[in-house]
Amino acid sequence: MSKPLQKLPVALTSSTHPARLWSPEAEGRVRCHLSPRECNIPEGGVGFCGVRHNRGGELVTLNYGKSVAMTQENIEVEAVFHYAPGASILSLGNIGCMMACDFCHNWQTSQARLARDRDIHVYSSEQIVEYALRHDIKILSWTYNDPVVWHEFVMDTARLARKHGIKNLYKSAFYIGPQAVDELLEVIDIFSLSLKSMDADFYRKHTKGRLEPVLAAIKQVYAASKRPGGPHLELSNLCVTGRNDNIEDAVKTARWMLDHLDAEVPLHYVRFHPDYKYTQVERTDVGFLEAARLAAKAEGLKHVYLGNVLESASINTLCGECGKLLIERRGTLVVSEAASASCSGCGAPSPVVFPWNMDEQGKGGTDDRRPLDGAGRVDEELTTVHRFTDQVSALHIEQAREAQVSFQFLDVSGKSVGARQSSSCTRFLISKPNAQATSVQIAYGKGDVPQIFEVLDRAHFPTTQEQGSDCP
Numbered sequence: 001m002s003k004p005l006q007k008l009p010v011a012l013t014s015s016t017h018p019a020r021l022w023s024p025e026a027e028g029r030v031r032c033h034l035s036p037r038e039c040n041i042p043e044g045g046v047g048f049c050g051v052r053h054n055r056g057g058e059l060v061t062l063n064y065g066k067s068v069a070m071t072q073e074n075i076e077v078e079a080v081f082h083y084a085p086g087a088s089i090l091s092l093g094n095i096g097c098m099m100a101c102d103f104c105h106n107w108q109t110s111q112a113r114l115a116r117d118r119d120i121h122v123y124s125s126e127q128i129v130e131y132a133l134r135h136d137i138k139i140l141s142w143t144y145n146d147p148v149v150w151h152e153f154v155m156d157t158a159r160l161a162r163k164h165g166i167k168n169l170y171k172s173a174f175y176i177g178p179q180a181v182d183e184l185l186e187v188i189d190i191f192s193l194s195l196k197s198m199d200a201d202f203y204r205k206h207t208k209g210r211l212e213p214v215l216a217a218i219k220q221v222y223a224a225s226k227r228p229g230g231p232h233l234e235l236s237n238l239c240v241t242g243r244n245d246n247i248e249d250a251v252k253t254a255r256w257m258l259d260h261l262d263a264e265v266p267l268h269y270v271r272f273h274p275d276y277k278y279t280q281v282e283r284t285d286v287g288f289l290e291a292a293r294l295a296a297k298a299e300g301l302k303h304v305y306l307g308n309v310l311e312s313a314s315i316n317t318l319c320g321e322c323g324k325l326l327i328e329r330r331g332t333l334v335v336s337e338a339a340s341a342s343c344s345g346c347g348a349p350s351p352v353v354f355p356w357n358m359d360e361q362g363k364g365g366t367d368d369r370r371p372l373d374g375a376g377r378v379d380e381e382l383t384t385v386h387r388f389t390d391q392v393s394a395l396h397i398e399q400a401r402e403a404q405v406s407f408q409f410l411d412v413s414g415k416s417v418g419a420r421q422s423s424s425c426t427r428f429l430i431s432k433p434n435a436q437a438t439s440v441q442i443a444y445g446k447g448d449v450p451q452i453f454e455v456l457d458r459a460h461f462p463t464t465q466e467q468g469s470d471c472p
Contacts, residue, residue: 002041002048008062008112011120012051012095017064019052020152021179028057033177034151035098036213048208049149050112051096064153066120068093068109068144068461070128071396072428076332077458078141078171078192079236079268079307081317083353085327086334089169090137092128093144093461094153095120098175100208101196103240103278105456108463110145119463125157132166134402135425138356139190143171144461151180158187167355171459174217175209181220190232191221194270197237197244198252206243215256222261232353233261236268236307239289241281245272250292254299263302264320264351269293270307273391273456283391290314303351308457310393311435322346331393331431332458381446385410387439388432394455395440396462398427403448409437429455 021033028043032052039047041054051063075087097110104110109119132140140161142154147170158168169190176184195214196207203211218235225233237253239245250269257265269292271284289306293314296304302320306312310331317327324345328335338344339354386395397405406422407430418433430440444450453462 002039002045002054008050009095009115009117009120011066011117011122012062012112012115015064016053016055016060016062017152019059019061020155020183021177022059024057028054030054030057030059032059034180035148035175035177036210037098037175038177048100049096049098051149061150061152063095063112063150065123065125066095066150067123068119068463069121069398069427070123070131071461072135072137072423072425073141074332074334074429074431075139075141075169076329076334077429078143078169079194079270079305079458080169080190080192080232080234081268081305081315081327081329082234082266082303082351083190083232084139084355085317085337085352087139088135088137089139089141090128090132090135091141091143091461092123094147094150095145096149097146098148098209099146099173101173102206102276103243103272103274104276105273105460106145107276109461116463125153125160128157129160129164129166132161133164138165139167139169141169141171143169143459146172146175148172148174148176148180151183155183155187162187173207173209174214175207176213176217178217178220181217185221185224185231188231190234191225192234192236193218193221194236194238195253196240197249198256199244199249202244206240215260219260222265234266234268235261236270238270238272239284239292240272240278241274241284245284245288247288247292247295251295251299254296254301254304258300263300265301266303266305266351267296267301268305268307269296271309271457273308275456286312310432317352319343319345319348320351321348326350326352330434333431333433381444382449383441383443384450384452385439385441386452388437389454392454392456394429394431394458396427396429396453396455397423397442398451398453399444399448400426401448402426403445405448405450406443408441408443409433410439410441411436412438 023031032039046053071091095115096112167189170188171192173194200211224230269289293304306314315329322345327337404424408420409417417437
């Protein structure tokens with residue numbers, strides 16, 4: 001499918017970059033092989049994604065290096081529980097998408113025509129890698145709208161990151177062609193792949209895509225994961241209220257994994273929040289998610305989790321053999337962990353990968369996200385309090401420069417909850433440590449007034465500053 005070049009943000013049309021994975025066609029058309037759509041694009045047109053453009057008979061990308069603000073988060077937000085628990089990641093999202101889900105959580109950027117210039121930043125691969133190194137962040141996460149659509153920049157930056165010892169995480173709905181998957185396997189260390197449903201009609205109707213290519217691409221990654229040095233793989237299933245939030249659909253996902261992958265691959269049943277064109281329903285019922293998890297485990301999957309749930313024993317990691325607690329979590333925060341290659345209870349191999357020594361785990365960098373005391377305390381010239389609104393448990397804090405910002409969670413009486421922490425990243429995630437935290441006090445230097453964005457769910461990139469803050 002192709003269409004005329006639409007009216008797009010100036011930032012997207014200001015420069016182009018040669019595309020990969022395409023071939024010329026008759027009459028000046030080009031065939032894009034990046035996604036299963038195989039878009040046949042006439043001169044002057046763009047593919048379904050809105051950002052791959054036929055310019056004079058050659059395919060170019062309009063979104064190379066054009067990202068939403070890079071954001072420091074932690075690996076659990078990407079539905080990755082069995083690799084470097086608690087590790088800090090640098091999340092990067094782009095503009096456009098190979099799909100068009102009517103329930104999209106990141107529609108402000110996945111739909112290129114709806115993107116705004118003020119939300120688009122231009123980065124080079126070198127800038128991103130240097131930033132990660134400066135903040136001691138050991139994982140780049142390609143995420144948010146969906147990284148398939150900026151394949152060229154992902155490949156270039158991921159290669160450079162690897163040269164500097166930085167790993168790459170790919171969070172995607174994975175509507176992608178086999179040749180592109182082969183290329184990604186050269187540079188990606190961690191795949192967190194979203195399987196929307198096992199119903200082909202669900203894909204056609206609600207995502208404007210097809211199920212079979214997604215399944216084929218997942219199997220392609222799984223095969224690579226079983227080879228020495230292969231990537232780490234986890235799957236998630238977004239349970240959309242009124243559409244696939246039933247036990248029959250949940251069990252179909254588990255059975256497919258057992259038939260085509262194996263019982264050790266983690267599965268996350270993820271809670272949905274109403275968004276984009278599908279707002280007339282409620283969030284997914286947590287009781288259903290708990291029941292879906294039990295059903296999947298009854299089928300034989302060993303590691304099944306809930307996503308977008310703050311407090312539940314079902315977000316902890318247990319030994320698959322004896323059930324001993326290995327990783328305890330609150331939401332996306334790691335509370336405690338047993339960083340060992342084997343279970344201390346039964347000696348079985350741990351399902352969790354620890355790629356670095358614990359003192360090099362990359363959990364926030366030289367001065368970021370660590371409790372502050374004494375001489376390490378930020379010069380607290382100004383403070384603001386943000387009160388969490390209903391069902392919101394995380395925020396993005398954005399500032400104009402790399403200045404240290406500290407934050408302290410508070411309960412309803414104003415008493416401190418958890419340790420005081422800080423970050424000097426220009427945008428970073430903070431997550432409630434428990435349900436008792438009803439607000440957060442943020443301290444910053446004069447002239448460094450932060451913007452506060454409410455994060456509705458993990459892997460959600462908010463582009464609109466929310467209400468609820470006392471910021472001036």
